[in-house]
Amino acid sequence: MDSERVFLTAEWRHLALLNYEVDQGLLLKFVPRGTELDCWNGKVFVSLVGFRFLKTRLLGLPIPFHANFDEVNLRFYVRRREGQEVRRGVVFVREIVPRRAIALIARTLYNENYVALPMTHQIDANGPHAPAVSYRWRTERGWNTMILEAEGNSQPLTTGSEQEFITEHYWGYVAQRDGGTVEYQVTHPSWRVWTARRAEFAGEVEELYGRELVSVLRGTPASAFLAEGSPVAVMRGRRL
Numbered sequence: 001m002d003s004e005r006v007f008l009t010a011e012w013r014h015l016a017l018l019n020y021e022v023d024q025g026l027l028l029k030f031v032p033r034g035t036e037l038d039c040w041n042g043k044v045f046v047s048l049v050g051f052r053f054l055k056t057r058l059l060g061l062p063i064p065f066h067a068n069f070d071e072v073n074l075r076f077y078v079r080r081r082e083g084q085e086v087r088r089g090v091v092f093v094r095e096i097v098p099r100r101a102i103a104l105i106a107r108t109l110y111n112e113n114y115v116a117l118p119m120t121h122q123i124d125a126n127g128p129h130a131p132a133v134s135y136r137w138r139t140e141r142g143w144n145t146m147i148l149e150a151e152g153n154s155q156p157l158t159t160g161s162e163q164e165f166i167t168e169h170y171w172g173y174v175a176q177r178d179g180g181t182v183e184y185q186v187t188h189p190s191w192r193v194w195t196a197r198r199a200e201f202a203g204e205v206e207e208l209y210g211r212e213l214v215s216v217l218r219g220t221p222a223s224a225f226l227a228e229g230s231p232v233a234v235m236r237g238r239r240l
Helices: 100-110 162-167 211-217
Strands: 006-021 045-058 069-082 085-097 114-116 119-124 132-139 142-156 171-175 181-187 192-202 223-235
Touching: 006 132, 006 142, 006 162, 006 192, 045 119, 045 132, 045 211, 045 223, 069 119, 069 132, 069 171, 085 100, 100 114, 142 223, 162 223
Parallel strands: 085 114, 085 171
Antiparallel strands: 006 045, 006 223, 045 069, 069 085, 119 132, 132 142, 142 192, 171 181, 181 223, 192 223
């Protein structure tokens, strides 16, 4: 990893991932130029992801009062060919954080679709079955909640599995206001995961994610799991 290219370092922990199968037509307007939708066994997914953002450093420097916070994002999966390499990445429909300064930096530097809302979390790392987590955020219409209760022991990712597909996307792509695309790399080791015995989302959809995804996110997730997370590094972006 080229340290001169590192924009941000942090730890991502207790990642709750609720995955919904979706008709690809609902996502086409969000696909940045130069990328295409990525699928697993012919299925296209959006994922609602809640996690803890810890020990955050920007350009190597700690951010006072902004090092530890929650994030919830809605994302989907794309791919792009760079020479002989296929780069598999994510696109964010919306990202929620509790601090206005964080949202402002992300919107200004990357044009990421961040919004700052009141947030809270609850993490039981030693639940009766396995870890249990919840993330909550408040819009004008009230509180939204995602809950995941895991079961069993954490396991390494299985090659070719849906869990590997969801987690092993190491690039981010952001559509720009003028129609261009910014690409950036995210590095982290492969994560261990728990399967979910319970996974739920309840709350406002249209206000944050648009009318097209209401029926998707009000349905039952096609799958859900909890990832333990790790240290991560986000590289500086470049315009394609």
